[in-house]
Amino acid sequence: MKLKKILPQLATLFVVILIFGFFTMNAQLNMENRGIDFGYGFLTQESSFDVQFSLIEYSGSDSYGRAYLVGLLNTLLVSVLGIIICTIIGVIIGIARLSPNYLIRTTAAWYVEFFRNIPLLLQIFFWYYAALRALPLPQDAEAIFGSSYLTIKGFYTPSLIWKNLDIFIYSVIAAIIAIIFVRIHAKRLRENEGKHLPVLNISIAILFILPILTFFFGGVNVGYETPELKQLAKTSFKFEGGLSIPPELLSLVIALSLYTATFVAECVRAGIQGVSKGQREAAASIGLNRKQVLNLIIMPQALRIIIPPTTNQYLNLTKNSSLAAAIAYPDLVLVFAGTALMQTGKAIEIVSITMLTYLTLSLSISFFMNWYNAKIAIVEK
Amino acid sequence: MSILNLLNPSKDNLQSNLYLGSFLVGISLLDVFLNSFLKLNITSFLPSIISILLPFFLGMFGLHLMRIEFSGIKNLDRLNKNINTNNFNAALTLLIIFLIIKAIPPVISWMILDANISGDSKDACTGSGACWTYIKVWFKRFMYGMYPNEQIWRVNLAFIFLVVLAFVGFITPQKYRNLLTLYYVVIYPIIAFILIYYLISGGEFGLEWVETGAWGGLSLTFIVSFFSLIFCFPLGMALALGRRTELPIIKYVSVGFIEFWRGVPLITVLFMSSVMFPMFLPEDFFMDKLVRVIIAISLFEAAYVAEVIRGGLQALPRGQYDAAKSLGMGYWKMHIFVILPQALKLVIPGMANTFLALVKDTPLIFVVGLAELAGMLQMAKTNPKWLGYAMEGYVFAAIIFWIICYAMSKYSYNLELKYKTDR
Numbered sequence: 001m002k003l004k005k006i007l008p009q010l011a012t013l014f015v016v017i018l019i020f021g022f023f024t025m026n027a028q029l030n031m032e033n034r035g036i037d038f039g040y041g042f043l044t045q046e047s048s049f050d051v052q053f054s055l056i057e058y059s060g061s062d063s064y065g066r067a068y069l070v071g072l073l074n075t076l077l078v079s080v081l082g083i084i085i086c087t088i089i090g091v092i093i094g095i096a097r098l099s100p101n102y103l104i105r106t107t108a109a110w111y112v113e114f115f116r117n118i119p120l121l122l123q124i125f126f127w128y129y130a131a132l133r134a135l136p137l138p139q140d141a142e143a144i145f146g147s148s149y150l151t152i153k154g155f156y157t158p159s160l161i162w163k164n165l166d167i168f169i170y171s172v173i174a175a176i177i178a179i180i181f182v183r184i185h186a187k188r189l190r191e192n193e194g195k196h197l198p199v200l201n202i203s204i205a206i207l208f209i210l211p212i213l214t215f216f217f218g219g220v221n222v223g224y225e226t227p228e229l230k231q232l233a234k235t236s237f238k239f240e241g242g243l244s245i246p247p248e249l250l251s252l253v254i255a256l257s258l259y260t261a262t263f264v265a266e267c268v269r270a271g272i273q274g275v276s277k278g279q280r281e282a283a284a285s286i287g288l289n290r291k292q293v294l295n296l297i298i299m300p301q302a303l304r305i306i307i308p309p310t311t312n313q314y315l316n317l318t319k320n321s322s323l324a325a326a327i328a329y330p331d332l333v334l335v336f337a338g339t340a341l342m343q344t345g346k347a348i349e350i351v352s353i354t355m356l357t358y359l360t361l362s363l364s365i366s367f368f369m370n371w372y373n374a375k376i377a378i379v380e381k
Numbered sequence: 382m383s384i385l386n387l388l389n390p391s392k393d394n395l396q397s398n399l400y401l402g403s404f405l406v407g408i409s410l411l412d413v414f415l416n417s418f419l420k421l422n423i424t425s426f427l428p429s430i431i432s433i434l435l436p437f438f439l440g441m442f443g444l445h446l447m448r449i450e451f452s453g454i455k456n457l458d459r460l461n462k463n464i465n466t467n468n469f470n471a472a473l474t475l476l477i478i479f480l481i482i483k484a485i486p487p488v489i490s491w492m493i494l495d496a497n498i499s500g501d502s503k504d505a506c507t508g509s510g511a512c513w514t515y516i517k518v519w520f521k522r523f524m525y526g527m528y529p530n531e532q533i534w535r536v537n538l539a540f541i542f543l544v545v546l547a548f549v550g551f552i553t554p555q556k557y558r559n560l561l562t563l564y565y566v567v568i569y570p571i572i573a574f575i576l577i578y579y580l581i582s583g584g585e586f587g588l589e590w591v592e593t594g595a596w597g598g599l600s601l602t603f604i605v606s607f608f609s610l611i612f613c614f615p616l617g618m619a620l621a622l623g624r625r626t627e628l629p630i631i632k633y634v635s636v637g638f639i640e641f642w643r644g645v646p647l648i649t650v651l652f653m654s655s656v657m658f659p660m661f662l663p664e665d666f667f668m669d670k671l672v673r674v675i676i677a678i679s680l681f682e683a684a685y686v687a688e689v690i691r692g693g694l695q696a697l698p699r700g701q702y703d704a705a706k707s708l709g710m711g712y713w714k715m716h717i718f719v720i721l722p723q724a725l726k727l728v729i730p731g732m733a734n735t736f737l738a739l740v741k742d743t744p745l746i747f748v749v750g751l752a753e754l755a756g757m758l759q760m761a762k763t764n765p766k767w768l769g770y771a772m773e774g775y776v777f778a779a780i781i782f783w784i785i786c787y788a789m790s791k792y793s794y795n796l797e798l799k800y801k802t803d804r
Binding site for chain 2: 134
C-alpha cells in the first residue's frame with residue numbers, strides 16, 4: 001500500500017531530475033564549445049542601441065538593465081491603456097447585449113462574434129499596416145478640435161506643461177485618502193444609525209474641489225504646448241512639440257482593447273445574468289428604491305461574478321501585449337528578448353529574465369485574485 | 382386640442398398618429414438613404430447643421446408618435462416592444478439604422494463594385510476599390526506557402542486522408558465503438574504523423590523532399606494546430622489528474638508546470654523554442670524548427686487544457702467518487718469509466734474555447750520565421766511588385782479565420798447541447 005504511493009512519486013521525481021540534468025549538462029557543454037559564459041553581468045554593460053519610444057530618459061550609452069526597464073514600462077503602458085479602454089467598451093457592450101432593444105442587442109452580439117473570432121495578431125497587423133496607413137500625411141492632416149492631428153506618423157495632441165505638479169499630485173492623493181475616510185464614516189453611520197450619506201456626490205466634490213484649490217493657493221499652474229508643423233525637407237513634414245503617440249502604440253492599444261473587450265463583455269453579461277431575479281424582487285419588496293437595489297443588492301453580487309474572470313482577461317491582455325514585437329513597438333519582448341538578445345547572444349539569461357518578468361506579473365495578480373475571491377466569497381451558514 | 386393629441390399618442394387617434402409617425406420615420410430614412418446611396422441631399426436648402434440633424438429629429442418624433450401601447454396592431458406592438466420602448470431606445474435604434482445605411486455603400490463599392498479581380502499583375506487594378514487580383518495571384522502562396530507548385534497535390538491528398546480518417550468515428554459499427562477512444566488518442570495521431578511525414582515532407586517512395594522551411598500558408602496553420610491539439614489534450618488530462626492527486630510530489634510538479642506555462646505569453650515560449658531550446662540539446666542532435674514550435678505550443682496549451690479539465694473534475698459531485706470507490710474500483714478504473722466521461726462532457730465549452738484560442742494563436746509562429754497565413758501576408762505585402770495592397774490581404778485572412786473560428790464555436794455549442802445530461 002505504501003509502495004503504491006511512493007513509487008509513482010519517485011518515478012516522477014526521477015524523470016524531472018533526469019530532464020533538468022540532461023538540459024543543464026547539454027547547455028554547459030554547448031556554451032563551453034561556443035565560448036559563451038553564463039552570467040547576468042551584461043545587464044550593467046553599455047547597450048549601444050536606441051529605442052524609438054520610451055517613457056524614461058534612455059540613450060544608447062545606457063545599460064542593458066535600463067533598456068529592460070524601458071521595455072517593461074512600455075509594456076505596462078500598453079497594458080494599462082488597453083485595460084482602461086477595454087473595460088469601458090466591454091461594459092457598454094455587455095450591458096447592450098441585455099438591452100430590450102432588438103437592434104442594440106444584435107449589434108452587440110455581432111460585435112462580440114466578429115472581433116473574438118479573428119486572431120489578435122491579424123487585427124494588430126490590420127490596424128497598423130492597413131488602417132493607420134490610410135491616414136493623411138502630416139502636411140495634409142486636418143485639425144481635430146483645433147489642435148490635435150491624426151496622421152500617418154501618429155497622433156499629435158497638445159501636451160500640458162505643469163508648474164508645481166508635485167503639489168497637484170499630493171492634493172489628488174489627499175483627496176483619495178479623504179474619500180476613503182468618508183466612505184468608512186458613511187458605512188459606520190449606515191450600520192449604526194441607519195443614516196445615508198450621499199457618498200458618491202461627496203466623493204466627486206472632494207475629488208474636484210481639493211485639486212482645484214491648489215491652483216489658487218498652491219501655486220500650481222498649467223499651460224499647454226500645441227504641436228507645430230515643421231518642414232524638414234521639400235516634401236518632408238513633421239509635427240514637433242506637444243504630445244505625440246506613435247502609430248505602433250495606437251494600433252496596439254486599439255487592437256488589444258477591441259479584442260479583449262469582447263471577452264470582458266461576456267463576463268459582464270454573465271455576471272448580470274447570474275444575479276437571480278428573486279434578489280431584485282426581494283429587495284424591492286422590502287422597500288429599497290431602484291438606486292438602492294442596484295447599489296446594495298445587484299452590483300455587489302454581479303461584481304462578485306464579474307471580477308475574477310475579468311481580471312483573467314486583463315492578465316491575458318498584458319500577456320498579449322507582447323505581440324507588440326510583431327509591429328516593432330518597443331515593448332519588453334522586442335527591446336529585451338529581441339534587440340538585446342541579438343547583441344549579446346545570451347539566450348538563456350535573457351529569455352529567462354523575460355519569462356520570469358511575465359511570470360511574476362501573472363502570479364502576483366493571481367495570488368491577489370485568490371485572496372480577493374476568498375475575501376468576497378459568500379459564507380453560507 | 383388636436384396638437385395636444387399629437388404630443389400624447391394614445392389609442393384614441395391611433396390612425397392619424399400611426400400615419401403621421403410612419404410618414405416622418407419614412408422621410409427620415411429616405412433622406413439618409415438618398416444621401417448615402419445616391420449622394421443626394423434633399424434638405425440642402427437648410428443650413429448644414431440642421432440638414433444633418435433633421436432626419437434624426439424627424440425620426441425621433443415619428444417614433445414618438447408611433448409609441449402607442451396595446452394598439453391592437455400586431456406588427457406595431459412588436460415594433461414598439463423591440464426597438465421603440467422609450468426615447469432613449471428610439472434614439473439608439475435610429476442611430477444604428479443610420480449607421481448601417483451609411484456604411485453599406487462604401488463597403489459594397491470597395492469590396493465589389495469598384496474592385497478588380499481580372500488580370501494577373503498589378504496593372505489590372507485600376508478601380509478605386511479592392512484589388513482582388515492580388516489575392517488571386519497569391520492564392521497558392523497564401524494556402525501552401527513556398528511549397529513547390531507541382532507538388533501541391535500532396536498537401537491536398539494528405540488533408541483529404543486526414544479528414545476522411547477523422548470521420549471513422551461516425552461509421553464504426555456498434556461492436557467496435559469502445560475502441561474509438563484508443564483510435565483517436567493513439568492510432569489516429571500516428572497515422573496523421575506518418576501521412577504528413579511521408580506525403581508532405583517526402584523524401585521516400587520517389588517523392589521529392591520538401592523541407593519544412595518551404596511549408597507555409599493556411600496549410601501550415603492547420604498542421605501546427607492539428608498536432609498541437611492532438612498532443613496537448615492527453616498531456617493536459619494527465620496534468621489535471623496530477624494536480625488533483627493526493628501524492629505531494631506529483632501534485633506540486635503538475636502545479637508548477639501548469640502555473641509556469643500559464644504565466645508566460647506564447648511569444649516568449651516561441652522565442653524560447655527557437656533560440657534557447659537548441660542550447661539544451663546535444664550538439665549533434667538536430668531538431669527541426671517546426672517540430673520545436675509544435676512542442677512549444679503543445680506544452681503551452683496543455684497547461685490551459687489542464688485547468689479546463691480540472692474545472693470539470695471539481696464540478697463533479699463527491700458522490701460519484703464515493704460510489705465508484707464503494708464498487709471496489711481502483712484509481713484508474715474509477716477515472717476511466719466513471720469520472721472522466723462525465724467530467725469531459727462538462728468541459729466541452731471550455732475545451733472548445735481553448736482549442737479556438739490555439740487556432741487563433743498559431744499565426745504567432747510567424748515571429749520565429751515560420752510563414753503561415755499571417756506570415757505569408759507579410760511577405761506578399763513587402764513584395765516590390767505588389768506594394769500597397771495590405772488591406773486586401775488582411776481582409777481576406779480575416780474572413781478565412783473568422784469562418785474557421787465561428788464554425789468551431791458553433792459546432793462546440795451544438796456539441797454542448799447534444800451531450801447535455803440533466804442532473
